[in-house]
Amino acid sequence: MAQLTGYTNFKYFSVTSASPAVAHVEINRPSKLNAFLEAMWLEMGQIFGKLSIDPEVRAVVLSGAGDRAFTAGLDVQSASQDSPLAPGRKDGPTDTARKATLLRRHIAEFQECISAIEKCEKPVIVVTHGISIGLAVDIACCADIRICAADTKWSVKEVDIGMAADIGTLSRLPKIVGSASWVKDVCLSARYFDAAEALAVGFVSQVHESKAAALAAAFKTAALIASKSPVAVQGTKEILNHARDHTVEDSLRYTGIWNSASLQSNDFTTALLSGIQKKKPVFEKL
Amino acid sequence: MAQLTGYTNFKYFSVTSASPAVAHVEINRPSKLNAFLEAMWLEMGQIFGKLSIDPEVRAVVLSGAGDRAFTAGLDVQSASQDSPLAPGRKDGPTDTARKATLLRRHIAEFQECISAIEKCEKPVIVVTHGISIGLAVDIACCADIRICAADTKWSVKEVDIGMAADIGTLSRLPKIVGSASWVKDVCLSARYFDAAEALAVGFVSQVHESKAAALAAAFKTAALIASKSPVAVQGTKEILNHARDHTVEDSLRYTGIWNSASLQSNDFTTALLSGIQKKKPVFEKL
Amino acid sequence: MAQLTGYTNFKYFSVTSASPAVAHVEINRPSKLNAFLEAMWLEMGQIFGKLSIDPEVRAVVLSGAGDRAFTAGLDVQSASQDSPLAPGRKDGPTDTARKATLLRRHIAEFQECISAIEKCEKPVIVVTHGISIGLAVDIACCADIRICAADTKWSVKEVDIGMAADIGTLSRLPKIVGSASWVKDVCLSARYFDAAEALAVGFVSQVHESKAAALAAAFKTAALIASKSPVAVQGTKEILNHARDHTVEDSLRYTGIWNSASLQSNDFTTALLSGIQKKKPVFEKL
Amino acid sequence: MAQLTGYTNFKYFSVTSASPAVAHVEINRPSKLNAFLEAMWLEMGQIFGKLSIDPEVRAVVLSGAGDRAFTAGLDVQSASQDSPLAPGRKDGPTDTARKATLLRRHIAEFQECISAIEKCEKPVIVVTHGISIGLAVDIACCADIRICAADTKWSVKEVDIGMAADIGTLSRLPKIVGSASWVKDVCLSARYFDAAEALAVGFVSQVHESKAAALAAAFKTAALIASKSPVAVQGTKEILNHARDHTVEDSLRYTGIWNSASLQSNDFTTALLSGIQKKKPVFEKL
Amino acid sequence: MAQLTGYTNFKYFSVTSASPAVAHVEINRPSKLNAFLEAMWLEMGQIFGKLSIDPEVRAVVLSGAGDRAFTAGLDVQSASQDSPLAPGRKDGPTDTARKATLLRRHIAEFQECISAIEKCEKPVIVVTHGISIGLAVDIACCADIRICAADTKWSVKEVDIGMAADIGTLSRLPKIVGSASWVKDVCLSARYFDAAEALAVGFVSQVHESKAAALAAAFKTAALIASKSPVAVQGTKEILNHARDHTVEDSLRYTGIWNSASLQSNDFTTALLSGIQKKKPVFEKL
């Protein structure tokens, strides 16, 4: 697949064009199981920030390079040396409150980079395979559609490194699956769960036999979405995200206001008439 | 089934008595796959407003007439001519903000008519079959219990007519099923899904082999609910709806205040003693 | 199992030590199907208040004594004589508003006793078997992880005694399972549902063939959780509970602030290094 | 002043045209101190519903006919005979829960009629004089701008008739003035307060020496507002009302979406250029 | 004034009867400027918990004994030795996260004791004089009505002891006065402000020349409130407190449900008829 214009200067990610208007973002550090260094999440935040407003892109697929892992999460080896709280680190403050301030800022910046996936105005489909632990779950929770290969080994791994997950899993997982009992089970025990279990609780909506098959399915769904009115698609993502955190009353009002501009789009007329005339509609970029 | 007194002057709906205290509302435009004209949603709002406070009614079943469709949603042919934004319409304002105002009011009124099902103080069981797309999903989301025939063909169809669904699907669907990934999948792609899939994600809670069987099951559940204390049943609906949009803390307080009046009802004593004495209780109308 | 120190003066509950740092709370009125008297919920509130801050305890299993029932819920016979609204009660106020005040206070106190399970800082795993109706569901909804024996007979029974459930089921059930249609179905009809149905909708996350097997599974999970950093585990419970009732934005911020203190714990270093060094970590009490 | 077209069939209100695009609504039962019968609040709800979407109207002034009272509130004499809970009333239900249901519906409908002032898309300026008690405060709280004559005698009178005010005063007053201590003082004691006190706490923003002067000031402000872009004015009212009940974050987002349609209005260009060219702009109806 | 029955076993507070149904709670450690020890806030929590449900009490006045101070706030001397974080304390945990847990629990318990004033179902009028700093403001913020003597010297003093105020001032002050700029000014600078300034921003609603005069005014208002229907008064307090933290929409609904029981009270009939018949009503205890 061709590199996507404007996304070539990233060290840890490859961004290619999967099909017209479909971008493919690949975490690209397979030698280390795609484990994340700080530079990587900063890059990821930038990439999704750009995709969000890139008129050439209408849908995004996110996956990990290599056979073994979507991502093994935080690169613990590196974090144990470089993070604000690395055990051997000597240069930071010693005062508890001042350390807390650094930590708050560090966590907030990290969260923001990952949340960029959720805030991306274009739909994002994540495809996981192999090892998918810790940060892998935080990332997957931000995507719109979760598809996984049958060999995916999931774990909300954070309690095993002595911490409550703080990059989004605990904030989002309870709202995107259908069993609070299961959420507590996997988050409190850090136990592994597989693709079948992820499907049963609704965490993913498709499981495919291999990474290749999962990717193919994701590209197909992405292409389908990219063929629709981008005004309709992007509005749908925005309103669904808004709905999660607001009352039905608030959501209905917000939707009405959103559509008071969107329904004046040519896309509405184009699609409406195409439907009646059984023609394939063409939509302007957005 | 007999017409229900007071509901005979509706053109597009038949309202009958399915069993004591159980009303059956049928969308009645089968020649057009029960597709909705503006006059129809206005009627539907009125009907559920009346049922809400009708002391003769304790449970409602909603279904669509004919073999082919619960409803094909908005009558697009008609909407493309008559709606505030119909392509060929010449008489409205040309200013974008003024069009937006008309659209906001139009959407708000439309939403209110459909929300009347949710706000109806009596439980509503919806039974779907055949084509159930677009507005069909908005309507189903407002019902309390969703039962479907095996042949139901669902689709959140709106992106295919160039718009984000704005009559409630996007506001309610994420809160009534157990997989956000699935919600995004069906809402962004407008793809069809069937009864089995709807059951798997918890959108419906029963699937029956035919429309007749689904209706029979709905009438049975409705009759069961209608045999209970209406104070208990209507309080339960209200508190569950309130809970969806409030914190647990708020919901508990609201429940306590609600029951501070309701527990003084004769129904409580009647039911409590009937249980102890193994007798069938009889409750006053409400 | 040995009595847990400090928990011997409870009449209706036995509190023992299942394994290091795992407490087992048993509802202990099997002759009456573990039905609840007012004294029992008051005791239960006290027990979970103590466990919450007991440094010897890192996980709790809650179950019911005897073969027949987790609990048959409220002891209706007793409630019909002693409660503020008992049919034959003569000593209370006659004024509706004054009765309402007594009821509000009574319900609030009752709710608080049951909510003590949810507020307990240590994870709580509930194991149900046999009859598990009315208050049984309110209690189960407060636990973090729900495991049940195959013979569990559940019912949200309250409408059958003429009231809307007011001790938490209606406030929590819609937020912990994945089908609003199912929630309305069981809450409005008071019908029984079994372990398989509870699993299918995500109400429980494990079903075992017998009470003994379910208990064994609960003890195993509890022991696993108790082996982890208590800072990480208790933070995870708190953040998940907070997430349920707040927006993702709010939850992320709260998490960052929580972890600004927690990540300064020795547990983080200990666990991080243990992981790298493949050693079993040991954590201080909390 | 001339009757406003389309508002002549109201028995208890006169609706006239104060100046171009300014409607004057007058409570017109001076012989009874403008005390409210049920028919009156129903009429008031209808009037403000009509004004809300009447393109001829851009601002509304609300006042009371006669010298003595803006309104003495609920017509207690009438309420004590006709209301759902009138002491002598024999035809209603006797069951407490069923009475409660009737009361909830009655209060909700009453609230909705008064809230129509707040929901009116056009700004409403209320002018009070003389006796302004009970319902007078509920009504004033719904208006956008409160102006009073120096002789206004205010009282949140409801505790004196044995009830907590339930038509909006307790919900709105704490949010529209700057002293919670004062709010509690006047609401708990039912004591009278005068125009000067109302001004000091920010309840009203102007006091004038007489009803005539207060009305003149209101008409002047209304005319000023009516000379502005109705897109800008109505958007401002909506966003301010929304802001009251939402976080700043939510409000900013809502505002951005609102303006994404409104800024495309010709009004923006017209006003911008008029400002630069120092000309008086003319705006289309809305 | 006579001791109030049931309130004699408090060491640091005197609780007397100011007039029929009016309790007077006095902070009683004048030798130490009424500075608070931990035992004192625990006692205060208990006292207001009792008053809340004491049928003999309909209004409460809270003040400080002695001439010099309402209260000088936390007894810093004592806190620097006994609190969980006392500089010289050796027995607690050394781990940051474990210290944080103790602090969270300590703060939560302290907050709850002070919040008992706000949660007290009966209205509370606070009267301040002289030194009123730190905790004095937290306490005053919880009262319903704030009256002060002209010599009151206020300060949100906490930043001067190196901490953000955490017992309620920062949570409540922004919601009970009318100038966010003033709130930030006094909270960030810890500067003193006097009675006149407190009145100007709406923090207090009355200033009197002396402590005696302020107390007299408070007793008069309390007696007036105590003469009203307790159903109406207590409902008014509850609904106003609820309104502060909810949308107007939510508050209106809550109010309607509250009144669906309260309006069935005899107090409503009694008060209504007394008003018509110009007689002084008598109300049952609550």
Added chain:
Amino acid sequence: MAQLTGYTNFKYFSVTSASPAVAHVEINRPSKLNAFLEAMWLEMGQIFGKLSIDPEVRAVVLSGAGDRAFTAGLDVQSASQDSPLAPGRKDGPTDTARKATLLRRHIAEFQECISAIEKCEKPVIVVTHGISIGLAVDIACCADIRICAADTKWSVKEVDIGMAADIGTLSRLPKIVGSASWVKDVCLSARYFDAAEALAVGFVSQVHESKAAALAAAFKTAALIASKSPVAVQGTKEILNHARDHTVEDSLRYTGIWNSASLQSNDFTTALLSGIQKKKPVFEKL
């Protein structure tokens, strides 16, 4: 005053050191009445982002250069040529929905730059003088403390350019002053108001006779704040901002968690002992 290190590369702002740890940010385009170009709000966002985490800074004063204006708001001349909706602009999209998307993004970015003042972790005192209209109010609303010169001429000017203010005034003003009637009055009419009126409604907390005197007062307050524990001061700002948008219950919990780290600071011990020992405390940077 000396330039502040690291802030020299801004074209439209001068950033100097007013006194130890006090930064002075000056809008510096006096020849155009400090009217804002897009480049200016982008710069302002960057400056406050830097100040927020600059350990050399503990308090910030913001004012406008020159004698005539704090700022005349948006540079309308420039906006009418360069903005996404400039009347003569030809290069943008013509589709309404696509224009709306550009506008949403544009407004969101603009809002974010101004909100940087509110989000700045250090307290910000704004000093206004002369013309202070439109954007001036949006900016002032974000500051913590508002001080103005007697000659300040305020106006919420946006309706005069045909739009509802969308950079924050409508979202924040209702929450920071004590009269909703006044807020609606000035926002709907765009009329001017002076310093005295701003003080009376609590919009500003100090008025001084001249710009010089106002600045001097601001520097004095800033220096006072900068002399306090930065842990205490910054925690106070954060908690007050959080409180505005959350319930008291939520705010109390958030405060407890915040302080569970902050109270472990040396600042607490330092300040506590300094107070007891009557010494001037010295605090580490933050």
